[in-house]
Amino acid sequence: MMDKAAADIRTQTAKRKRTLVSAMIIFLLIPLTIWFGIRFLDDRRYLFISLLIILYTAIPFVMRFEGRRPDAREIVVIAVIAAIAACGNLAFFMLGPFQAGTALVIIAGICLGPEEGFLTGAMARLVINMFASQGPWTPWQMFCWGLLGFLGGLCFNRDQEFSKKEVDFKVVMGPLICIVVSLALGFGIWIVSDAQGPFVGWWLYGFGAIGLLAGVLLQRRRLPVDRLTLAVFGFLATFIIYGGIMNIAALVMSSSVSGSGVGLDWGSMKLLYISGAPYDAVHGLGTAFFGALLGPVMIEKLERVKIKFGLYH
Template identity: 40%
Template sequence: MPTQRSEDRRLRRRTILASALILIVIPATIMAGVFLLNDRKYYFISLLIVLYTMIPFAFVFEHRKPQARELIVIAVLAAIAVAGRAAFFMLPQFKPVVAIVMIAGVSLGAEAGFLVGAMAGFASNFFFGQGPWTPWQMFCFGIIGFLAGILFRKGLLKKTKLSLCVFGGCSTFIVYGGIINIGSVLMYTPQFSWEALLAAYISGFWFDMVHAVATVFFLFILSRPMLEKLDRIKTKYGLIEP
């Protein structure tokens, strides 16, 4: 019992650190890139986000060295997200990235979910085009994976299709759409105004809706087989536990 309580405290500290970096440090870094660097150093900001993401992820292995096969699973999920985004390039906003990032967060933990999302956003933009929007997309993809991992850990998100699809659709529309529209206003208008933000939300409504529908669609198809395969891999090889 004392060992279990100690384990719980250790996970809580790790989660608090990750939350501080993801919810405070990363947004502050993005804002610094916008207002101090005039959105011209987006590669630098993107690499900083990747670095910040690696810090809490490293705490997953605080009592042992990470095995190559554990890191390969993370890399493969990020690659699948990148390939999925590229495969549907002809359909604006209809992408499986959020679905795959959520699956990573639920199966491998919140830190892994954010890492997969951030890496997928960064790597896929070598195909779609890097720009000041890259850090925003990295953060939006990552935060949904992080939230999925946290809510699953708390028991508020289940591995059922209904639970995943409802959360996926709502988070894509509200979280991703809500944040990326703020980024659009800061990127494309000389001065922030509430009128410009409202216009961005109105003009982006259908894009956000298509993105949310796509997330629900891909979660409905992919969630069960991918989660089952990841669970078998974790059991067989003793991989990362959320």
């Protein structure tokens, strides 16, 4: 019993260590690397920056094998899911942002864990852009998809089976109420301050992000895995986090193009957030739809694979 308790303590300590390293890589090292590429490499060495991001995301995954040899099956599962996510995106390319790839990345994070979710998202986005087109947007997209996979692994309860019938509306209502209250507060400030420009812009993204963060902090427990929660989380995370970051990326990339009329100023940023809102909304709806549609099948299959081969425990 004492040996088992000591082993559990070591496992939890190693898990916290990996999560801390992952957070430092995601929120510090990768943004600094993207900034380095923009500032010192003229935003033209995007493939080099993309490969660096893949290398960074592999560090927490390799830490899992501390004290033992890596199992090829664990690596193969990540490669297969990344390939499926890439196919899910490319298969619906004619529908624009309404595609399955983002939902599959979130599902990968839920099933495999935050570190594996980030690695899956970053790899899948790099593979997609090998077919769709590489550019200075690739590192940004890799970061955003990886971040969604990481958050999926952190926010959802991996130890809970997928619920097909029982849906706890109270769990979803908490974060939703926080977002609605935050947006209402932002709308009130927008009216009182007589701000220029429509509310559908950075106001929507900014106060939406504040509400989402408040909802996650007040939740104090991980989300259940069911269709409704997957759909709501997928829409909000895609619209606010992915859309919010990629609009900043569009601002940075456009400002470096001569004659674009876009500069690193407040007016250009507001314009990009306003014009990007419909695109991000469609992207979020696609993530919600495919998350609810594919969630039961993918999570059930992945859990069977994990149990059969003893993976990621």
